[in-house]
Amino acid sequence: MALVTALRRLAHVKLREYAWRTAAVSSGSWLRSQRSFTSGHFLRSDNKVTVHFVNRDGEKITVKGSPGDSLLDIVINEDLDFDGFGACEGTLACSTCHLIFDEETYKSLGPVTDEEMDMLDLAYGLSDTSRLGCQICLTRSMEGMVARVPESVADIRQSQDGS
Amino acid sequence: MLFSGLKWWTSRSLWIHRLHYGINGGGKARYSSCSPKVCIVGGGPAGFYTAQHLIKARPDVAVDVYERLPVPFGLVRFGVAPDHPEVKNVINTFTQTARHERCSFYGNVNVGKDVSVEELREAYHAVVLSYGAEGNRRMGVPGEDLSGVYSAKDFVGWYNGLPSCRELGPDLSCETAVILGQGNVALDVARVLLSPIDFLKKTDITQPALEALEASRVRRVLIVGRRGPTQIAGTIKEIREMVNLPNTRPDMLAADFEGVKESLQDLPRPRKRLTELMLKAALETPGEKEQERREKATKVWGLRFYRSPVEILADPERSGRTAGIRLAVNKLEGSGEGARAVLTGEVEDVTCGLVISSIGYKSLPIDASVPFDSRRAIVPNHMGRIQEAPGLYCSGWLKTGPTGVIATTLNNSFDTARSVMEDMESGTLNTTGVKLGSQSINALLENRGVKPVTFSEWEKIDSEEVRRGEAIGKPREKLLTVEEMLQVAGK
């Protein structure tokens, strides 16, 4: 992980030529290319793990990722359009990669570090089964798991306004 | 919701398709004069996040960002602490937005002076004000203007290379510094004052600040708040950084934490974890290793609660200089987040040679034509729509007041962009008339002798800064004056 983080830092220095991505995938292409040689590249597609995301509109989006990828990597690699997701690019400095799980899945995700908890504590709509997507690395046992993208403040306010 | 998920997907792929068609050798494609033109004032996170959302949401909108300084990114460059480089990763997304063919950046344009908001409204279908909060709240106590007293805004601007703060030259020759306010800005300042110099050397802190900090004699930093530990404004990550800061030990008053343990169970999780961390640093007997670490430490940091500034005390021997601060002792009325500090009538004096007031930033009015609520120091708005000013919007700190992390600014900027889109779709915002956008503004600016800095010119400044940094083992060495920035930009 430390190596990946270090590589990411390096990569941040130089931006890919004209790689416009959506808000969800702030810097996808370089992240992807970099990740692929740390993990995905060596794996055949049948080794992939299925993950279901539920977006802010309640829609289910099913994608596959390679073991070792973080959930943020998957969102980027698959070009998932979750507004503002992953602003700090997986460096535990923003909490925009907040995801909510059901209790069972949450328990299976393993322990949370203090540093992740610290950032999570700033997340909107924090729940007891919240995690930061950039800190969860896929394993085979996560096959079929569901991760919900929480509503943003705006959504909450709009529904209160009745609009 | 305006955009259902499904609509999103289809419109987005279409949009990307157009995007690829639009790229022509790095130049910006010309957009038809009928396309809606939006102008954004301020090139900080709010400006860029608003621009990003607008460009993404509609394939025809063109967005121009006007920024007062020749360099973009606002407080991400001039506020975020140099030892938090991860936070600055958002710059990558801003850069992609700025390089988008439907976005143009014009630095070195001071709106309100070089061009008026009225002129911008004339030239664009919509104008979004995102110029942040560049003033600071004053304590309003006697002695605030003595030498040795600084606002955190200026102090932060100084170590981060804000041109207007270059000459601050803070006097760091005293042993004790008092910081008033307990928000994250106060914690940033405390950390920078106490960080091992070898840490800072590897950051993009400016060279003059690094030298001043290297020579600093400050050994003890007290961070003073008017309310109690369960109301502290700073967040846990920043407190943990203090707890773990090498060569420092905490110095707290047990009395400040009376009754706090008992109230823990009623606190929501974030508040509870933060309070537990402070309790641990303040009251718990440390383990052997931590004990040893604390004994070896040569510097001290401490939180002081229930204290408000009453007067900055002048040094009787060195006229005009501060020698201490008089604090009023408070008690709390009410409980929880909304508890209020009320005076007990008691006061106490603390000896110190440096006082940094960190009680908040403050937005300033830009132009007499724009409504401004001077009590709350924001532009009065509903979901980013400025009241009684159709076609005029706001986002970021100007919209909400000067609180919130970048993620908060991101959300409220997307919100404003949504309001603009809704108004375009509903026809409330008339986009049928032809507007000349930057074409007419650039002509005005040229007449007035103002030379805007484009994004590719900023990229020249950027490369030069990175080059200078590399030479001395730093990620960047910032240019410190507007003149030098303009020179490197080729202006």
Ligand SMILES: Cc1cc2nc3c(=O)[nH]c(=O)nc-3n(C[C@H](O)[C@H](O)[C@H](O)COP(=O)(O)OP(=O)(O)OC[C@H]3O[C@@H](n4cnc5c(N)ncnc54)[C@H](O)[C@@H]3O)c2cc1C
């Ligand atoms: C010291 C400090 C440290 C911070 N650290 C963090 C952190 O670590 N993590 C985090 O998440 N958040 C941090 N924040 C919060 C974050 O910086 C804000 O949420 C965010 O910058 C607000 O964005 P903004 O665009 O509204 O304002 P700003 O960032 O202030 O941007 C406003 C822009 O408008 C420009 N402008 C001003 N007047 C004019 C004019 N007349 N014409 C044209 N342009 C103009 C300014 O030059 C500036 O570029 C920090 C804030 C401060 C003060």
Ligand SMILES: NC(=O)c1ccc[n+]([C@@H]2O[C@H](COP(=O)([O-])OP(=O)(O)OC[C@H]3O[C@@H](n4cnc5c(N)ncnc54)[C@H](OP(=O)(O)O)[C@@H]3O)[C@@H](O)[C@H]2O)c1
């Ligand atoms: N690392 C980061 O993530 C980071 C770093 C820096 C800044 N930021 C963000 O930027 C925003 C601004 O930070 P900030 O520190 O300037 O503001 P802040 O968090 O609002 O803190 C302001 C502090 O000043 C105190 N205060 C206000 N008025 C006062 C008065 N008249 N007398 C005495 N004390 C007074 C407040 O006390 P009360 O609580 O009693 O009002 C509070 O302790 C925050 O949202 C912060 O989280 C984030």
Ligand code: FES
């Ligand atoms: S992407 Fe910023 S904390 Fe996960």
